[in-house]
Amino acid sequence: MVRLIDYAERLFVVMICIPFVIAFLAAMPTHPQIILVAISELLAVALILTRKPGAIAATPYAFMIAILGTAMPLFIRPAGGLELLSPWLTAILMSGGLAISISAKLFLNRSFGIVAANRGVKSGGPYRLVRHPMYLGYITTQVGFLLASFTLQNLLLYAGSWALQFLRIREEESILVKDDAYSAYSERVRWRLLPGVY
Numbered sequence: 099m100v101r102l103i104d105y106a107e108r109l110f111v112v113m114i115c116i117p118f119v120i121a122f123l124a125a126m127p128t129h130p131q132i133i134l135v136a137i138s139e140l141l142a143v144a145l146i147l148t149r150k151p152g153a154i155a156a157t158p159y160a161f162m163i164a165i166l167g168t169a170m171p172l173f174i175r176p177a178g179g180l181e182l183l184s185p186w187l188t189a190i191l192m193s194g195g196l197a198i199s200i201s202a203k204l205f206l207n208r209s210f211g212i213v214a215a216n217r218g219v220k221s222g223g224p225y226r227l228v229r230h231p232m233y234l235g236y237i238t239t240q241v242g243f244l245l246a247s248f249t250l251q252n253l254l255l256y257a258g259s260w261a262l263q264f265l266r267i268r269e270e271e272s273i274l275v276k277d278d279a280y281s282a283y284s285e286r287v288r289w290r291l292l293p294g295v296y
Contacts, residue, residue, distance in 0.1 A: 199235025
């Protein structure tokens with residue numbers, strides 16, 4: 099069953115990634131800074147396809163929030179949006195978020211996945227500051243993109259995705275807290291997403 103879920107995740111991500119790539123390739127000549135959000139999302143896809151196995155949460159709830167939280171940002175579109183902030187400021191936000199999420203992914207390496215799982219506890223790099231830096235990076239990049247290409251559809255997709263990311267954090271921690279190494283780590287690193295806030 100776990101192997102079937104693993105393959106289903108990979109196939110699903112590839113299928114929804116195709117229209118995302120097509121839409122972004124069409125928009126890049128006029129909005130080159132959006133390549134940053136494309137890199138962020140496509141790196142996640144690459145790591146999902148190459149990840150290692152681990153103890154996975156096989157409940158329908160865990161599967162649903164993970165798939166929806168991953169899929170929703172792949173339905174955003176760059177065309178036709180309002181620029182609410184100058185392109186260089188949105189590029190700075192997207193670059194900062196991308197740097198955070200890439201550094202988190204590099205530390206996770208093949209431990210990265212969609213559905214909550216324990217593929218090993220990581221505590222170096224950005225994980226020394228917050229327990230879920232990848233989500234912080236995603237949200238920062240996505241806020242930058244939303245300000246660069248604001249539409250009601252993009253706002254609703256991101257708002258839904260962000261709500262799901264909070265649920266994913268809770269689900270991931272319910273799996274990880276069973277590991278003594280993670281319990282010790284969470285005592286050292288108090289904040290889940292944003293130091294001083296959450």
